[in-house]
Amino acid sequence: MGLGRATRSLAGRNRVDCGVLGLRASAGLLVLVRRRVSSSQVAAVGDRVIDVRQLRKSYGGIERLHGISFSVERGEIFGFLGTNGAGKTTTIEILEGYRARDGGEVSVLGTDPAHAGRNWRNRIGLVLQESELNPVYTVRETVAMFSRYFTQPTDLDATIMSAGLADKAGERVGRLSGGERRRVDVAIGLVGDPDVLFLDEPTTGLDPAARRGMWALIEGLRREGKTVFLTTHYMEEAQRLADRIVILQAGAIAAQGTAEQLSAALGHATRITFLAPPRIGPAQVSAAVGTSVEQDGRRLGFRSDQAQRDLTALLRWAEEHGVELTDIRVSPPTLDDVFVQLAVSAGDPPDDSS
């Protein structure tokens, strides 16, 4: 009874979410969803590496995953995005065979991870979220140890090199930087030559330079045609790396599509901002560009779904009134915008744990 009510109220909230998206979506999301379904009907079953249907999971009587469904095709980098507590790690650990599910169907490489054995483990690679390595071994010794576990490992030195650790192979893990250690994790994930690689928040805690290095490494995997399941709470990361993105929120899928589709679905997407000129307020600019202008500190800005038209109007107005605009920035819509929008619509504060 209690559970039934919880499920009902949840379904209700999902409808509200969709409504918010739909309103702002210029119908893009509905089209997007329909297209996704038809393309998955065309795709051969063998091309689907991960298939999840109505996945449910409860902890302590409280449902944390409310029947989520998605699929990952071969050769795709799939971005699984969400705040801490959204259910990302629960989901990936069910896919990796670490956790049992409470309901729904899960297939990874055609096998149910809950009953998968050694042959299946031979075909998957794991980069877990929080795991350290023994600092006394060298990079090469560490990766070599893992390579022995697999029946058909990759070439050890080639894997270490492709992880960007060629000059660190003889270095002890304890002497590596955080970014380099994470690269060792990825090398371990790849050394069995897996058909699918799970990357659970590979850049969390890394400095910006190390993060860009990790991105380059993951982009290299795309060129090799690897199937990658990537979880992250960095919009920028999903946007840059993922072919397709699912946004998980409070245990339910809030949106899915490519990064561009998700951004476009929000409409009002491009952001145009500039330093507020002397004696000019939002109202004057608003009259010129025909949309509401907001002040954010010393900057004025507005959102536009027709950037060229609105920018032209802005510049012409400035020219005619002798106003000098400085530090003009035109920013494309980011997943952050999508994400903040979704978080706000569900009444949760946006994630700021980073």
Next chain:
Amino acid sequence: MSDVALAAAQARHALKGFLREPRAFIFTVILPLFLLVILNGIFHGKSSFFGLRVPFAVYYTPAIISYQIMLAGYSSLLIAVTTERERGMLKRLRGTPMPSWVFLTGEIIRTTVVAAVSVVVLVAVGSGVYHVPIGAHTAIGLAVYTVTGTACMCALGLASTRVCATTDAASVAGPFVTLILGFISGVFIPVSMMPAWLLDAGKLFPLEHLAQGLREAFAVPGSTGITAINLAALAAWGAAGLGAALVGFRWEPHDSW
């Protein structure tokens, strides 16, 4: 690579790591050696044992060997496995095709090698420096008790990883339990100087039986020290430990239990 070869490779890897870790090396290999030297420096002359008058060196060499077997088999293994679990290494290994027993076997082989080498070093020091006689009966008893004692202590060490949630807890519990059992098993204070009730308490635990068997093999001429009661005590504790380890062993860090 066959699973047996994999377990051997795992043991080699573990041994390499052990030799690079000063803390484990000092507490497992160096400490017993120091204890042997210090105790022999404090006590001179003879102790009564089994109605015999035996030199202290003959008493302490087997006593410290039994202590060393518990340090390596119980304390060191407990800390090593708990550390790997806290690092998330056990979870990571669980996600590979390697069967679980391969990792644990590798750790047990590593422990046994460390224990055996340390036993040989202690025997060499005892016989070379303190003139402790080593007969054939001593060698047989030593071999049997090193194997059964290490097996029993490894099982108890693995079982205790369930109780020690963190590396910190294991780093306290392992040496603490070993030290207390050392005192009540007559490792540091000769049994002739201990009250009966404390000796009786010691007999409830496996270290006393390991120490007693080894002492007999060293001190009693012609005796291997192998007795049914000692072996039965080690087997019972070992079996209980193995059972508890099989039921309660955890592969994930404590916060996900």
